[in-house]
Amino acid sequence: MSTRQPDSSNFLTIAEVAAAIRLSKMTVYRLVQSHEIEAVRFGRQYRVSETAVDQYIERSALSDTPG
DSSP, X not given: OOOOOOXXXXXEOHHHHHHHHTOXXXXXXXXXXXXXXXXXXXXXXXXXXHHHHHHHHXXXXXXXXXX
């Protein structure tokens, strides 16, 4: 079991993440399953830290820049 502390104390549900970044819930689930967004599983539910969402957005923005 990991003892690592999350960077943010604010956790979001999959639905909240989907609404915040304007994606479907299924797309967010796929991002979590592919480890593109770090999430914590509590029983049958996932929670995503706000920091993980911010990091995903930053990585996505950097990968979309023309080079």
